[in-house]
Amino acid sequence: MSELVIIGSERSEAGIPAAMEILRRGGSALDAVERGLQLCEDNLADHYVGTGGLPNARGIVELDASIMVGSTRAFGAVAAVKDFPNPISIARAVLEKLPQHAFLVGEGAEAFADYLGFTRAELLTPEAKELWLAQLKTVPSESIEGENTKATTGDERYRMAALELVTRMSPHDGPWGTINIIAMDKSGEIVCGVSTSGYPYKHPGRVGDSAVPGAGNYSDIRYGAAACTGRGELALRSGTSRTVVENMRSGMTPEDACFAALQEARALPDDFRAELRCLALTPDGRHGGAAGMEGSTYTLMTENSTEPEFRPRKALI
Ligand code: GLY
Secondary structure, eight states, rough: OOOOOOEEEGGGGGGGHHHHHHHTOOOOOHHHHHHHHHHHHHHOOOOOOTOOOOOOTTTTEEEEEEEETTTTTTEEEEEOOOOOOOOHHHHHHHHHHHOSSEEEHHHHHHHHHHHOOOOOOOOOOHHHHHHHHHHHOOOOOOHHHHSSSSOSHHHHHHHHHHHHHHHOOOOOOOOEEEOOEEEEEETTTTTEEEEESSTTOOOOTTSTTTTTTTTTTETTTEEEEEEEEOOOHHHHHHHHHHHHHHHHHHTOHHHHHHHHHHHHHHOOOOTTOOEEEEEOOTTTSSSSEEEESOOOOOEEEEEESSSSSEEEEEEOO
């Protein structure tokens, strides 16, 4: 019998205690991950996932989510989904009820959710709308100083590009962060789930790494599971989650495996560079994480935990 372990990214503590309770009662890692992420998606104070997520360049919330089972490497994902508050549950339904496919996007994913009876809801909360509008009015620091219009960081460059995009696209008057949860149940099954509203101000239809197997999510019961948060384009280009799992396969600790995968992603040229983070869990219950900056943590609960603990991630400096 395996020990019960759940790890998650920053802000996953909104869902991990309930997920652990499911495992303690003998429930599956699949149930635990889905429930944990549902609670995160329903957390209105979290503006990077589910209801209350920050919208795209047109002011519309589009959600991505995926779930992967380590023993079969079965994968279910949805991307660019509007109007449904729990994309992780639609992703699970793709995995279980649509075995001939693994990944649905946009209207097709929404039609599938309608067919299964999922309830539609307004995802753009007044607070998220206000944050979205406030950011649009923010001018990057170098422009404020009047030196030139070249932004200093990837985030600032991204915002400037997004602002330009919104100006062009909008006909009306008008530390982001995905959530990862990885759970191991009593049978030793390892399930990895990821949910996000994606990059704020993204181009409509943009899909990041969260819904893409090998990029933002990967689970293989032989070696372990890994997931990413942060700049999804880098994880897409470098296959970061799969790289972490391959690194663990070659004998690295979870922390070193994450660190090496992030180093590989960091070597890619990227004008819009922003932080990428990852975390990983092995079949024998070891875990670790790495991040592009100091001070990042991941969340941990084991069978005997009374509350979530926060563990440091190794920083790329
Ligand atoms: N990592 C989430 C995203 O880039 O959408």
